[in-house]
Amino acid sequence: MSKLIYLLPDVLLTHPKNLRRFYPDEHVREMADSILAAGGVKQAIQIVPNGGKGKYFVVDGNMRLAGARLLGSKCPRLKCELINETIAEQLLTMVVTANFRYAPDHVSEAMHYQRLISEEGYTVQKIYQATGVHSTIIYNRLKLLKLEPEIQELIGKRKLSGDIRVVDALMSIPNVRARIKLAQKAAKECFTIKAVIRSCERLAQNLKENRPAAGIAPAVVIGKGRSFGKTVDDSQSAAWPEIRKAAKGMCEKCDVRMKSAAEPAWSLIVHASENVCGTCDIREVKSACNQCPGVEMIRQIITLIGVTS
Numbered sequence: 001m002s003k004l005i006y007l008l009p010d011v012l013l014t015h016p017k018n019l020r021r022f023y024p025d026e027h028v029r030e031m032a033d034s035i036l037a038a039g040g041v042k043q044a045i046q047i048v049p050n051g052g053k054g055k056y057f058v059v060d061g062n063m064r065l066a067g068a069r070l071l072g073s074k075c076p077r078l079k080c081e082l083i084n085e086t087i088a089e090q091l092l093t094m095v096v097t098a099n100f101r102y103a104p105d106h107v108s109e110a111m112h113y114q115r116l117i118s119e120e121g122y123t124v125q126k127i128y129q130a131t132g133v134h135s136t137i138i139y140n141r142l143k144l145l146k147l148e149p150e151i152q153e154l155i156g157k158r159k160l161s162g163d164i165r166v167v168d169a170l171m172s173i174p175n176v177r178a179r180i181k182l183a184q185k186a187a188k189e190c191f192t193i194k195a196v197i198r199s200c201e202r203l204a205q206n207l208k209e210n211r212p213a214a215g216i217a218p219a220v221v222i223g224k225g226r227s228f229g230k231t232v233d234d235s236q237s238a239a240w241p242e243i244r245k246a247a248k249g250m251c252e253k254c255d256v257r258m259k260s261a262a263e264p265a266w267s268l269i270v271h272a273s274e275n276v277c278g279t280c281d282i283r284e285v286k287s288a289c290n291q292c293p294g295v296e297m298i299r300q301i302i303t304l305i306g307v308t309s
Helices: 025-038 062-074 087-097 106-120 124-131 135-146 149-156 164-171 176-188 193-208 240-252 266-274 283-290 293-305
Strands: 003-007 012-014 045-049 056-060 078-082
Touching (some): 012 062, 025 062, 045 087, 056 062, 062 078, 087 124, 106 124, 106 149, 124 135, 135 149, 135 164, 149 176, 164 193, 176 193
Parallel strands (some): 012 056, 045 078
Antiparallel strands (some): 003 078, 045 056
């Protein structure tokens, strides 16, 4: 059984398991204007006690709550419906009501479905039966969670399409760093779905043939002026001489160092993650460098300072 009460926004809390992760500014502003014009909310916000005195979690109406908070002291009391539901029922309610006015982003949906599955023991079929959301849509949303957080954020903020065709195209790129860079480029330049797919196909083919793609930095080997993709010299980064000096000092203290190695095998370091250790030009120290945690650390530093970009 439920009852209606009228509350100010300061006693309403965003539900800790709320479906939405992102609240577009334009949607929040529009909601705020609507609340102000109507003198409140026409449809009651569904709430449950949070265990604290006088505070409530919002089950349905978190977008309205965001708009109300934007109004601050101008916000009138909001009509709320105090409901009695289990956590699972609350999560299902969020799925059913989320699309009434502002459809949630696909990543938020995916995480919500995953929560129902992992925390509440629901199957995809059971979610479909309880909410009416087709199982194909649920499976497509869940596939988004296989993408890296950087790409998920772009999709969540609607800077990149969450269409399943885009997801499949991105997943066809085996190199994680290249996949993220392409997604960021697509978001920045507002690629269409077809443009993303074509770009992914070209990049996947280039990676397969070990050729650099436009906008994606090729792998490089540093040392003795030799390169695979482009030439790199010590002047490319102001930090490079200091890094080489520090690396040399590290290797001099290594108790498995071969006498012929004055510093790390840079070609091995840069290419370690791409499984091309065969290009190492100091083969006698390859086994030693592979066991040294400093190698991975230096490889990441090189990437961060831009030596390989």
